[in-house]
Amino acid sequence: MPFPILRTSLVVLTEIISLLEPNEIVTASLCSKKVRSLFKNHYQRRKPSKWRLSMFAFSSKGCVDIIPRTVNNRKVVMMARHISKLAGAEHKLIEIDGYKITDITFESGFPVLYFQDQVLVNKMIVDYVTDLFSLNIYGLVIDKNGIWAFDWLNSRQEKLLGGMELSKNSNYALNEDKTMDDVLIVRNAPSSDSVSIDFNVSDNARFNGKLGPVDVLLFDSNEHWVTYENLVKFDAIKLFVYGSTLSESDVNSFLRHWRAGGSPRLAFLRLFFKNMYTFIENFDEDLEIVETNEVRRFLVVAVEDVDEIQGNYSIQRWDGVKATICCELGYFTMVVWHTDKN
Template identity: 60%
Template structure:
């Protein structure tokens, strides 16, 4: 016997909707205009504040993903080019329902991606929280900036191609125009890439892998609280320059810097003017990330003091340089 959902009280409906997964909600919204209006009404009264909506434009496919409070991403809708749909050569647009989520096949995949993002954000009453794009997704940065007042929390950028100068040019544009309040994740950048602009301010920066492009000048121009860079080729002499920059008040917000080197790096004596001394202190520090704050311990190493009195501890070996700043 069919369940009369449209004639059920709002309190009961809210409990039913709360049991559904995000992809199930999006799929259900296509049952009828009445169901769509019902769901929209629910999320305008009870916005799922712990849900995070991510837009993905990667490998020529558009996705909308939802991350719930348990931080497990769920694809709720997808856009693909019509050529990927068998027997649809004479069609411009087609909506199909996979067991997991709806897919819109479109002759203009970029337009299809915009459609699914607009549909899901309107249905769930959510702004775009995070963006994952490769170099073909540059358009999304300006599009998001123009469609919502809320700044993105995070951006993941990847040059997953071998376009060389073309990909480098686009990556340069993305870094200069991307704005996010919390985190940046940058991956698969070519060895030929060079960047002379600033990046940030935000809380977290991760560059992994292919960080060969990062120079000491880039590091000085990164405005982040926590920085992790893997496969770096920064030299020991460059690190002395960075520490001199930090002592003079540069990178003022920095609390945690972790450089993992591609090859063994010889750490000799630090420059005398840095006034670095050895220490046996064992101290704990926290790396704060949304929903995943973690405590760590740093044992011994070296102590350095900024001109304003703020101290930091340095630990290093052949493949790692760790600096923790002890802000008040």
């Protein structure tokens, strides 16, 4: 026998909703306008402020997911795919919130909508989920075909994005390096918590703009274009560069820049070198670097992600602030001790 949820008391209903996962809420809300209104009213009264919505806009698909508690608990709540991805010749036309979609299926506990216009259906699922939970989009993950989503999101919500990731596209053309460069310069979100960049670009690609301020900045794979000139322009608290081709001379120049007061917000720098045999071991005398064997703990990204830093060297900035340097085969780490509670 079906459960009479629409005739359930508010107290019992609140308990029932609290037991449902976000993807189950979205799926159930599609049953009827009354059920959707019930869920919407619930979340308007009890807005889940710690939940974070993310939008993914790729050339082949889009989706909205939620992190309700921890990063490891991320759940897709709604997905959109182009009609070409739908098997079978016969499709049923469905209307949701004035949008006419070609078909809808359910996979792994969440609805998948099929549409001819990929941009339109991406907008539709974002409108639907944000309205249902009374939340803004916090994070954005796009490939180069999803650049439109940045301005669209920031124009529809008062609060700027908290995080952004530029991801690789399997169809990316290497002669379109300027697209990546324009994205990084024009799409500079000053209030972001994090920016992650994972683009494939040609060996001749260079980035000439400023990026930040952000809390966490991550460059992942094929980042030979991150030069010393770029490094000193990145305004981040925690900076990660994978696939780095920076030389020992570049690292010395950056340390000289920092020691003179440059990159004042930087608290954590980690370079993962493309050549895993790279080892930084020769520092210029004017840097006044001294050897050390101190061991300290540093909160890298999340509460559960604490690194134990065993330093090889210590360096001091002009104002007395010290930093620990750890040199190991394949990577270079620098932790700036702004306070004793880093």
